Amino acid sequence: MSSVVLPAPAQAPPRKGLSEETFWGIVLLVPYFAVFALFVVFPVLYGIWIGSSPSAYRKLFEDPVFLSTIVNTIVFLLVAVNVKMVIALGLSAFFLHEKAWIRWLSVLFLIAWAMPSIPTILSFRWMLNPEWGMLNALLFKWFQIDGPGWLTERHYGLGWAIIVHIWKSLPFWTLILLAGRMGIPKDLYESAAVDGATRWQTFRYVSWPSLRGLYLTCVLLSTIWSLGDFNSVYLLTGGGPIDSTHVLATLGIRYLRMDQVDVALASIIVAMPAILPIVWYMMKRLSAEHTQD
Amino acid sequence: MKLGRDWPLYLIGIVVFLWTIIPIYHLLIIALSPQQEAVASGLFPRNPTTHNFELVLGAKHNMVQFFWSQLGASVFIAVMVALITLVIGACANFAITRIRIKGGRTITNIALLTYLIPAAFLAIPMYKTMGAYGLVDNPWSLIFAMVALASPYAIWVMNQAATKIPRELDEAAKIDGASTMQIFRYVYLPLMVPTMVAIGTYALLLAWNEYLYAFLMLATENRLTLSVALGNFLAFDDAPWALLMATGVIYALPPTAIYYAFRRYMVSGLTAGAVKS
Numbered sequence: 128m129s130s131v132v133l134p135a136p137a138q139a140p141p142r143k144g145l146s147e148e149t150f151w152g153i154v155l156l157v158p159y160f161a162v163f164a165l166f167v168v169f170p171v172l173y174g175i176w177i178g179s180s181p182s183a184y185r186k187l188f189e190d191p192v193f194l195s196t197i198v199n200t201i202v203f204l205l206v207a208v209n210v211k212m213v214i215a216l217g218l219s220a221f222f223l224h225e226k227a228w229i230r231w232l233s234v235l236f237l238i239a240w241a242m243p244s245i246p247t248i249l250s251f252r253w254m255l256n257p258e259w260g261m262l263n264a265l266l267f268k269w270f271q272i273d274g275p276g277w278l279t280e281r282h283y284g285l286g287w288a289i290i291v292h293i294w295k296s297l298p299f300w301t302l303i304l305l306a307g308r309m310g311i312p313k314d315l316y317e318s319a320a321v322d323g324a325t326r327w328q329t330f331r332y333v334s335w336p337s338l339r340g341l342y343l344t345c346v347l348l349s350t351i352w353s354l355g356d357f358n359s360v361y362l363l364t365g366g367g368p369i370d371s372t373h374v375l376a377t378l379g380i381r382y383l384r385m386d387q388v389d390v391a392l393a394s395i396i397v398a399m400p401a402i403l404p405i406v407w408y409m410m411k412r413l414s415a416e417h418t419q420d
Numbered sequence: 421m422k423l424g425r426d427w428p429l430y431l432i433g434i435v436v437f438l439w440t441i442i443p444i445y446h447l448l449i450i451a452l453s454p455q456q457e458a459v460a461s462g463l464f465p466r467n468p469t470t471h472n473f474e475l476v477l478g479a480k481h482n483m484v485q486f487f488w489s490q491l492g493a494s495v496f497i498a499v500m501v502a503l504i505t506l507v508i509g510a511c512a513n514f515a516i517t518r519i520r521i522k523g524g525r526t527i528t529n530i531a532l533l534t535y536l537i538p539a540a541f542l543a544i545p546m547y548k549t550m551g552a553y554g555l556v557d558n559p560w561s562l563i564f565a566m567v568a569l570a571s572p573y574a575i576w577v578m579n580q581a582a583t584k585i586p587r588e589l590d591e592a593a594k595i596d597g598a599s600t601m602q603i604f605r606y607v608y609l610p611l612m613v614p615t616m617v618a619i620g621t622y623a624l625l626l627a628w629n630e631y632l633y634a635f636l637m638l639a640t641e642n643r644l645t646l647s648v649a650l651g652n653f654l655a656f657d658d659a660p661w662a663l664l665m666a667t668g669v670i671y672a673l674p675p676t677a678i679y680y681a682f683r684r685y686m687v688s689g690l691t692a693g694a695v696k697s
Contacts, residue, residue, distance in 0.1 A: 226429075238440060351535075354538040398541070406536045
C-alpha cells in the first residue's frame with residue numbers, strides 16, 4: 128500500500144566498506160560466536176592443555192581399570208550400535224505399513240525417546256535388583272529359577288547397560304530410517320513387484336541402494352553419541368561391581384570425582400585416534416552435500 | 421479372522437509393544453505401590469495407593485523435602501535455555517539465510533562439529549571451564565552449557581526452514597524502504613513461528629532431561645534440577661524406591677506431554693534433515 132515507490136537499493140552498485148546488511152549480519156552472528164567460543168572452543172582447548180602432561184598418561188596406563196574399560200567400550204559400541212541400527216532398519220520397514228494399528232503403535236513406540244531417560248533407567252535398575260526386583264521374582268515364581276545378580280556381575284551388567292541404551296535410542300534411529308524409506312519413490316517398488324522380485328531382492332536391489340548412505344551416516348553418528356552415553360552405564364551399574372563395567376564415558380567422570388582431572392582428560396584424549404577419522408569423514412560428507420545444492 | 425498372511429506383523433507388533441511398555445509399566449506400578457510392598461514384585465500392584473505422590477507433592481519425606489525448589493530449578497533452567505537458544509538461533513539463522521553473509525555454510529558446518537564431540541567427553545573440560553568462569557554451582561553454568569549444545573541443531577533446522585521462505589518477500593520489503601532489522605522483525609520472524617515452536621520445544625526438553633551436565637555443575641541440594649535429585653536417591657542403599665519412582669513419574673510427565681503435543685513440529689524438522697543427507 129505504500130504510495131511512493133523508492134528507487135530499488137538492491138540494484139545500486141555495491142558500496143565500498145560495510146553495507147547496512149553486512150553490518151547487521153555480523154552483529155547477529157556475534158551471540159552464537161560468543162557461545163561457541165566460550166563454551167565449546169575454549170573448553171576443548173583447555174581440556175587438551177590440561178590433558179597434555181605425560182604423567183597423566185603414565186597414571187592412566189598403570190590403572191588396571193583402564194584396560195577393562197577399553198574392552199568394555201569396544202564391546203559396548205560394537206554390539207549396541209550394530210544391533211540397534213539393524214533393528215532400526217528392520218522396524219522402519221515394519222512402520223512403513225499403512226495400517227491404523229501400526230500408526231498408533233509407532234506413536235507409542237516414540238515414548239522411549241520422548242521421555243527423560245533417568246526415570247526409566249532407574250526403573251530398569253530396580254526391576255533387575257537380584258533380591259527384590261521383579262525380574263528375578265517372576266523367574267522364580269514361573270520357572271523356579273534363581274536369577275543371577277543382573278547388575279552385580281560384569282557381563283550381565285554390561286549387557287543390561289547395552290539393552291537400556293538401545294531401549295532409549297532405538298525410536299530415534301527408526302524414525303530417521305523410516306524417513307529415509309519414505310523418500311524412496313513408490314514406483315520403484317511397483318516395478319520390482321511386477322518383475323516378481325522376492326522380499327529379499329526388493330530390499331537388496333531397491334531399498335538398500337537408496338538407504339546405504341543414510342545408514343552409514345547413522346552408524347557413524349550413533350557410534351560417537353554412544354561413546355558419550357554416560358547415563359546408561361552410570362545410573363544402572365555405577366561402573367561397578369569393583370569398577371568392572373566402566374566405559375570411557377563413565378571412567379572420565381570417575382577420575383574427575385577422584386580429583387584427577389588430568390587423568391580424566393588423558394582417558395578422553397586416548398580415544399581421539401578412533402573418533403577423529405569419523406569426524407573427518409562426516410565433515411567431508413556435510414560439505415560435499417552442500418556443494419551439490 | 422484373516423490372521424493368516426499378516427501374522428508376522430502382529431508378532432512384531434506385540435514384541436514392539438511389550439519392549440516399549442515394560443520399563444514404563446514397571447515404573448508406574450512401583451510408584452503406585454505402598455513403600456513396604458515395592459519389593460513384593462508381582463505383575464500388578466496388590467494395594468495400589470497414591471500415597472507416594474502425596475508424599476512427593478507435599479514434600480513430606482526427607483528425600484523429597486526440596487521437591488518444589490528443585491522443580492522450580494528445572495523449570496527455570498529449561499525455559500531460559502529455550503529462550504536463549506531461540507534468540508541466538510534466529511539471529512544466526514537470519515544472518516546466514518536471509519542476509520546471506522559470506523561463509524554461512526561454513527559457519528553452520530563448524531557449529532555442527534559440536535555434535536561430533538561425545539557428550540560425556542565435552543562435559544569434563546566444560547566443568548573445568550565453568551570453574552574458570554566462576555560459575556560452579558550456578559544455574560547459569562548449566563544454562564550456557566545447554567545453549568551451546570542446543571544452538572547448532574537450532575541453526576541447522578532453521579536454515580532448512582528459512583530457505584523455503586521466498587526471497588521476493590525480502591526484496592519487496594526492501595523496495596518499500598524496510599531496513600534490515602525491520603525485515604527481521606516483520607517479515608522473517610512471523611514466518612518462522614512454526615519452526616521456532618519446534619526449536620523451543622526441543623531446547624526445553626533437552627535442558628529438562630539433561631542429567632550429566634547438571635550432575636557435574638550443580639551442587640547445592642535445594643538448587644539441583646529434578647534429574648540430579650533423582651540420581652542422588654541412589655546414594656542410599658535403602659533408597660525408598662516407591663518414592664523415587666513416584667518422583668520419576670512426576671518428573672517425566674511434563675516433557676512427555678509437551679513432546680506429544682508438539683510431535684508433528686518436532687518430527688518434521690528432524691526427518692527433513694535426515695532425508696537430505
